[in-house]
Amino acid sequence: MEGNPLLLAAESVLLRRIQTVFVDGPSSSGDGSGPALRRLEAELLGRGHLLSAELHTALGSLGSEELAAAHARLVGLVDDLFGSDRVHTPLFRRFPRTVPRGTEALYVDRVFAFLLQQPDHPCVLCGEARTVFPVSPCAHLVCRLCWDGSDYAGCPVCHRRIDANDPFLRPVRAVGAAKAPLPGPLRLLRLGTERAADAGAVVDSLLARRTPLSPQDRDDLLTLLPLTPAGRGLLPREIPVRETKAMVLGALLRDAPDGLPVQELLTERLTTATDVLRLLAVLSDGDAGLVTLSPFTSPPRPLRRELLAVLDALPTPYLVEDVLRHPTAWKRAAEVLHPFERHARHPRAALAFAVLRGTPVDPGTAFGAALLETAAAHPDAVRVDDSRVDDGRVNEGRVNEGRVGRVRLRPATWAGRLEQAVAEGDAGRAAALAGERPGELVRRLDVLLRLHTCDTLVPELEKALLRGLPKVGPGPLLSALGALRVRTEDRTGRRRVFFPRGEVTRALSVPERRAPLSIGLVTAAVTLLEAELLRRFAAGEPYELSVLDADLADLTVPFTERSTAKALVAVPRGSTQTLPDGAVLRLFLHWTEPQGNRTDLDLSVAFFDAEWKFTGLCDYTNLVHGPQAAVHSGDLTSAPAPQGATEYVDLDLARLAARGDVYAVPLVFSFNNVPFEELPDAFAGFMALPAQGPRDASYDPRTVRQRFDLAGESRVCLPMVVDLGRRRMLWTDTHLTSTGGFQSIGSHGGDQLATTARDLWDQFGSGSRTTLWDLAVWRAAARSPEVAVVCREPEPALLRYRRRPDEDAAAFAGRVSALEDAEERRPHPDPDAAVAELACGTRVFLATVHGSIGPARASGTCYRLFPGAGDASESLNRVTAGDLVAELGSGL
Incomplete structure (x- = not known):
């Protein structure tokens, strides 16, 4: 494998996703490898990883050279995963001890030195002579007495990185050993045996997803695809997510394996016009999600013919509507497809593009006559508009009267008819129309319910739901259910938060102006939706027992994953997590600037009280907030390769809460407006450090709890909101609109940040999103006669539920979900151990936040969500949240 970039990339993906390591190299007796293997074990343990017995044996059988190579490769992969392979040196190298409290006085000294200091003159600050020298590369004049070269990593005046060999820099003076870090979750590394099989399993699970893939998943899919049968054109029968399908087809067409049946592949796989558009985008190195539009490249003539043939074979009403959904993109695509060139071969495709472009049609030409003939055959899709000619004059004649006049073709769409029915308040007709398209029926369910004048569903809507719900994808189904469950509440004065589709996720909030719905309407709709989810889960193989963690209620079902940040732990947006007790939260930021483009990122934190009033900040303008409650490591203003730059902020949660701060809002700003996507390397995250004892500026991978990439056309990232008193973290993974330059808390305003953070906190705390607890309960109730629930608050306890003889799955799920009416409820000091013993030797569905439950056999x-002892079990098939959602669509 050495030197093969494809296999190296694949091994990195498999290590991160399934903790699998492959051992290559000739076996030996292992003599003499004991000390070397123990060194490898020690280094991995220091990075939070353990070797399984099989992997330990396989590594021990390697010769010394092979083991050394495996050591370097494995440690390198783990370091890359946590970000510890970068150089992490903040501005104040002895942070947090040497950070000056007086940021204003420090700023005044810097300004004096910048404006008044002259070469060969005494220092303007201390008056000493022959102590002032320029530093490289900025050439600012720096006094060696006033500024401590053993502490600063950048120029004290401008805070740019200093060349490593500049004489100003001196070794860091020891300040006492840091206390041992709080141990994070341990990850068990397993021995892999078949790369192709493991890669194929990951690829199959990604292709089966029913929601758009995250950027990390998309990259992993393309990395592993060449190792699998799918990379040779042997695709699964169905790829539910259309942009995923376009990515795979684009990769296949680009590489074109021998014998690839292109015509058959396109005809079978491209079932909508937007499928064709997505494929064109991928082949032009663009975005399969069509969020951003890149110039289309002209496809080869044979492929162009095949794509036009696919469009021509689609039902004309759907073709016209689909083209109109992305008018700008399709107009650009027409420039490379040339749909009018062979219009006789592809008449319906030519018709759709004529409608899109508003092309004037002259009945006196062969082209115009052909278009009008095709239009006449499809009155449900298009209509002839002959009210005006090209110059804007009224056309006195009618085409069907035989008079010559140029006309245009207009769409006659289903959406227009539905909007008219809604505008007229006709609940029955609107429901019947919406029922023609089950996905739209569920997406517009709230609108349809608002048309009701009674507390029961109109017959047309009930009939449409019963007929249409089995055809709806799991994403819209789960979103509609979560939104409906809170619609009986009067939310006057509250705000609704939307997450518009985009390259990165941004939050848009508006006042809630909808009147609440009646309890009867909501109950009837929710009952139908839940019944459909239970029906789908019941189709799978049964379990003897389900073991659920009540803390799953803190995790939302993943949504808008296509713009999710690549992260160490795939926490779904909108989830909350408890922060470690007795810990200081260390936020970190690392970036490397593009060659020749100085880039200044800033790590900042804004603080608010219980009423979301601004109480202070910790950033480059205020390095210390409160009595060492929040401490900033200093503002580095450049990040040249290869070192880059690192900034920290230490948050002492107890001290912050004691001084009256209730919420902390961390932010990452691109101060000089360079988009994150232009940076070759940029990531942030947080660690958990001991609150007592000394701390230093080291980056210890054992303490890293989350690490995420900064990417996309964005300059401001709001990754999370922290409740300081309850020690709870809301994972928001959201970006803010930039202010045009010089981004900072000051430029965005404390009130604006408070509004955004408060709206996000209220939105995700409202219960309007389905959770992984909901998903796990439905799955367990549909497929298990017994459910055990581990509760950790207010005291550790184990609850056991058994399905009663006369109880249907919905009633069983209702009892479990409410944590009421259990057959057995008993406090237990270690419920994880108790439930592991209960599940021993059974076929079990195990759903937990932390992987601490490992039932034997x-x-x-x-x-x-988080790794743990349970990962040691080889017989349990580990799945992701996306896999659980995908299971709901397996029968569609």
């Missing part, structure tokens, strides 16, 4: 399915 158990088989079945396991979901966990």
Whole structure:
């Protein structure tokens, strides 16, 4: 594998996703490898990883050279995963101890030195002579007495990085050993045996997803695809997500394996006009999601013919509507497809483009006559508009009267008819129309319910739901259910938050002006939606037992994943997590600037009280907030390769809460407006450090709890909101609109930031999103006769539920979800151990936040967010949240 970039990239993906390591190299007796293997074990343990027995044996069988190579490769992969392979040196190298409290006085000294200091003159600050020298590369004049070269990593005047060999820099003086870090979750590394099989399993699960893939998943899919049968054109029968399908087809057409049946592949796989558009975008190195538009490249003539043939074979009403959904993109695509060139071969495709472009049609030409003939055959899709000619004059004649006049073709769409019915308040007709397209029916369910004048569903809507719900994808189904459950509440004065589709996720909030819906309407609709989810889950293989963690209620079902940040832990947006007790939260930021483009990123934190009033900040303008409650490591203003730059902010949660701060809002700003996507390397995250004892500026991978990439056309990132008193973190993974330059908390305003953070906190705390607890309960109730629930608050306890003889799945799920009426409820000091013993040797569905439950000899399915002892089980099939959602669409 050495030197093969494809296999190296694949190994990195498999290590991160399934903790699998492949051992290559000739076996030996292992003599003499004991000390070397123990060194490898020690280094991995220091990075939060353990070797399984099989992997330990396989590594021990390598010769010394092979083991050394495996050591370097494995440690390098783990370091890259946590970001610890970069150089992390903040401005104040002895942070947090040497950070000056008086940021204003420090700023005054810097300004004096910048404006008044002259070469060969005494220092303007201390008056000493022969102590002032320029530093490289900025050439600012710096006094060696006033500024401590053993502490500063950048120029004290402008804070740009200093060349490593500049004499101003001196070794860091020791300040006492830092306290041992709080241990994070341990990850168990397993021995892989078949790269192709493991890669194929990951690829199959990604292709089966029913929601758009995250950027990390998209990259992983394309990395692993060449190792699998799918990379040779042997695709699964269905790829539900259309942009995923376009990515795979684009990769296949670009590489074109021998014998690839292009015509058959396109005819079978491209089932909508937007499928064709997505494929064109991918082949032009663009975005399969069509969020951003890149110039289209002209496809080869044979492929162009095939794509036009696909469009021509689609039902004309759907073709016209689909083209009109992306008018700008399709107009650009027409420039490379040339749909009018062979209009007789592709008449319906030519018709759709004539409608899109508003092309004047002259009945006196062969082209115009052909278009009008095709239009006459499809009155449900288009109509002839002959009210005006090209110059704007009224056309006195009618085409069907035989008079010559140029006309235009207009769409006659289903959406227009539905909007008219809604505008007229006709609940029955609107429901019947919406029922023709089940996905739209569910997306517009709230609108349809608002048309009701009674507390029961109109027959047309009930009939449409019963007929249409089995055809709806899991994403719209789960979103509609979550939104409906809170619609009986009067939310006057509250705000609604939307997450518009985009390259990065931005939050848009508006006042809530909708009147609440009646309890009867909501109950009837929710009952139908939940019944459909239970029906789908019941189609899978049964379990003897389900073990659920009540803390799953803190995790939302993933949504808008296509703009999710690449992260160490895939926490769904909108989820909350408890922060470690007795810990200081260390926020970190690292970036490298593009060659020749100085880039200044800033790590900042804004603080608010219980009423979301601004109480202060910790950033480059205020390095210390409160009595060492929040401490900033200093503002580095450049990040040249290869070192880059690092900034920290230490948050002592107890001290912050004691001084009256209730919420902390961390932010990452691109101060000089360079988009994150232009940076070759940029990531942030947080660590958990001990609150007591000394701390230093080291970057210890054992303490890293989350790490995420900064990417996309964005300059401001709001990754999370922290409740300081309850020690809770809301993962927002959201970006803010930039202010045009010189981004900072000051430029955005404390009130504006408070509004955004408060709206996000209220939105995700309102219960309007389905959670992984909901998903796990439905799955367990549909497929298990017994459910055990681990509760950790207010005291550790184990609850056991058994399905009663006369109880249907919905009633069983209702009891479990409410944590009421259990057959057995008993406090237990260690419920994880108790439930592991209960599940021993059974076929079990295990769903937990932390992977701390590891039942012996158990088989079945396991979901966990964080790694733990349960990962040691080889017989449990580990799945992701996306896999659980995808299961709901397996029968569509």
